[in-house]
Amino acid sequence: MITLIAAHDKNQLIGGKNKLLWHLPKDLMRFKKLTSGHPIIMGRKTFESIGKALPNRTNIVITRNKKWNYPDVLVSSGISEAIKMANDIDENIFIIGGAEIYKQGISYCSNLEITEVHGVFKGDTWLCSYKNDFFETSRESHEIDEKHIVGFDFVQYHQK
Ligand SMILES: NC(=O)c1ccc[n+]([C@@H]2O[C@H](COP(=O)([O-])OP(=O)(O)OC[C@H]3O[C@@H](n4cnc5c(N)ncnc54)[C@H](OP(=O)(O)O)[C@@H]3O)[C@@H](O)[C@H]2O)c1
Structure with a gap:
């Protein structure tokens, strides 16, 4: 199973100046919980970030x-090769960004783990569109609190 995992704002913005735009501890915890023990595939810019x-x-x-090259990192020259490398390690694979790699990888994905951040942010990098090819299977809402300056939903999608 290949899963794309991403957090975006109301306009599908995911980053700016090669950085994330928000600090949401619950989202980081969820990312860690879902991806730990599995291969994660990312673009070089996301890795540098x-x-x-x-x-x-x-x-x-x-x-x-x-x-x-970088210590403790496998290097790949493209998405299909990266998926082959990941498949040799584990059957649960995560594509973790950024925009270029999401765009090239989404057609391989059966599932999406999306964090819908409720605000509108300023940045320069957007997630490709996905709602025509995937349907929502679950949604969990989180409101603003002392550690989260903006509300967000964890939304799961499955390929149509
Ligand atoms: N909100 C989120 O969930 C989330 C998640 C991840 C990242 N982000 C954000 O996304 C932004 C980065 O995204 P990005 O689209 O600029 O960069 P990216 O997808 O992380 O990386 C792009 C790089 O990947 C390599 N690449 C892309 N296509 C390739 C291909 N077909 N063959 C070989 N190499 C290829 C190239 O590396 P080389 O230049 O080295 O050749 C390219 O410069 C940052 O702002 C980051 O914070 C957000």
Whole structure:
């Protein structure tokens, strides 16, 4: 099973200046819980934004740069190769961004784990459209509280 996991605002914005736009501890905890123990596939820019290999997961980074490498990271030259590498490790695979890799990877995905952030933010990177090809299967809402400056929904989708 290949799952795309992403958080976006009301306009499907996911980032700006190669950074996330919000700090939502519950979302980070959910990301960790879902992805731990499984391979995660990401673009080189997202990896640079995180700045390190995420622990307890096989980190696969896609780049065109044949010289690029980083400790504890598997490097791939494209999405299909990255998926093959991940398949050799585990049957549950997560595509974790960013926009370029979501766009190239979404057609391989049966499931989406989307965090719908309730606000409208400013940034430069958007998630590709997905609502024509996936249907909502569950939704869990979280309101603003002392640790979350904006409300959000965890929404699961399955391929139509
Ligand atoms: N909100 C969220 O859930 C979420 C999640 C992840 C990321 N983000 C945000 O998304 C932004 C980054 O997204 P992005 O679209 O700019 O970058 P990205 O998808 O993370 O990485 C793009 C890079 O991937 C490599 N690449 C892409 N297509 C390739 C191909 N076909 N073959 C080989 N390599 C390929 C290239 O690396 P090289 O240039 O090295 O060749 C390219 O520059 C950041 O703002 C980040 O914070 C948000």
